[in-house]
Amino acid sequence: MTNVGYSAQTLRVLVVEDEPYTREELTEFLADTAEVSEILAAESGEAAVRLLGGGAFDAVFLDISMPGLDGMDVARVISMLSTPPAIVFVTASDSHAIEAFGIGAVDYLLKPIRPERLAESVARIARLRRATTEAPPADELAxxxxxxxxxxxxxxxxxxxxxxxxxxxxxxxxxxxxxxxxxxxxxxxxxxxxxxxxxxxxxxxxxxxxxxxxxxxxxxxxxxxxxxxxxxxxxxxxxxxxxxxxxxxxxxxxxxxxx
Missing domain, CATH: 2.40.50.1020 (LytTr DNA-binding domain)
Structure with missing residues (x-):
């Protein structure tokens, strides 16, 4: 699924969710945000790893509880990439929050997903990406x-x-x-x-x-x-x-x- 108006400042996003309804809902919410230009979806951790190996993403919205490779397993694979995308965990429980931020997650969203909360995560990822791609000096505002x-x-x-x-x-x-x-x-x-x-x-x-x-x-x-x-x-x-x-x-x- 692709939004029109792609630019260098928009995001390529991967959604990883084994529940079809939640996967579709999350994809639709993301499609409504101006910062997102392209969305791919994976129904399992294994499918996500295959997609991650086939191209670069700016962000991954990742369910934690999945059969087979769960979200934490996928996050560890992501951390080994040369240019890892931002990780946002999407889950029904806050019990993994500490471990998630320890892995380096940008955000942690609880189900049911609220569009305004999701928009906050996307905006934060976009800001971080701009800060990286525009390469401000390490001592900016020192x-x-x-x-x-x-x-x-x-x-x-x-x-x-x-x-x-x-x-x-x-x-x-x-x-x-x-x-x-x-x-x-x-x-x-x-x-x-x-x-x-x-x-x-x-x-x-x-x-x-x-x-x-x-x-x-x-x-x-x-x-x-x-x-x-x-x-x-x-x-x-x-x-x-x-x-x-x-x-x-x-x-x-x-x-x-x-x-």
Missing amino acids: VVQIEHSRRTIFVRRDDIQFAEAHGDYVRLHTADGTHLIRLSLSYLEDVWAPAGFVRVHRGYLVAVGWVHDLRVTSSAGLVACTPAGDVPVSRRHARGLKERLIEAARNGQLGRAAK
């Missing part, structure tokens, strides 16, 4: 230039402890204060991910190296504590943040405030 009425302020990315969505702007929090910049939080999430910034809430990114502890409060629930202030952590992102903090601690990447 220094943020902020224009005021009669002066320009330069803020080092490494001094930014967390970023907060603020309407059409993002508020950057440092030890010396805050600064507003007209960028989207999603863009900063993609560009700054290699520098250790992670999404912890719909409206917040935090620099893992600046987090000195996690705390449960009566007003905000779980928060990540940084010298510049406390950052709310949503339930959806809590486990992922904890895993990143453990990894950073093992690698000696925590404790910037003490250095």
Whole structure:
């Protein structure tokens, strides 16, 4: 199935689902998204591996529970490809979420599939693909230039402890204060991910190296504590943040405030 209007910025997608109704529904939802140009479908893990060996894909929407090769098996095959596509798991249970993100999944969708939730995944994949194909410099926005009425302020990315969505702007929090910049939080999430910034809430990114502890409060629930202030952590992102903090601690990447 192919959408008209193919361009270099659209996505070639593989759907892997053993249930015919869900496979057809997912294919139809994807066909309605502007970012997707071509969709192939596989009814099993074995069929998916054959298709993956025959051509490149930008994304694979992958059921986990399938007879024979299940979704996790297929994901491990994908991880060995020279240019692996983005993986989005589509499943009826959240019990595999930790393992899925450990494999490197971009997203994890629960059945029944909601079109708006699927559209979020597609948009994220498209952003990641643009960031890769347009090849921004590895140090892009290592220094943020902020224009005021009669002066320009330069803020080092490494001094930014967390970023907060603020309407059409993002508020950057440092030890010396805050600064507003007209960028989207999603863009900063993609560009700054290699520098250790992670999404912890719909409206917040935090620099893992600046987090000195996690705390449960009566007003905000779980928060990540940084010298510049406390950052709310949503339930959806809590486990992922904890895993990143453990990894950073093992690698000696925590404790910037003490250095």
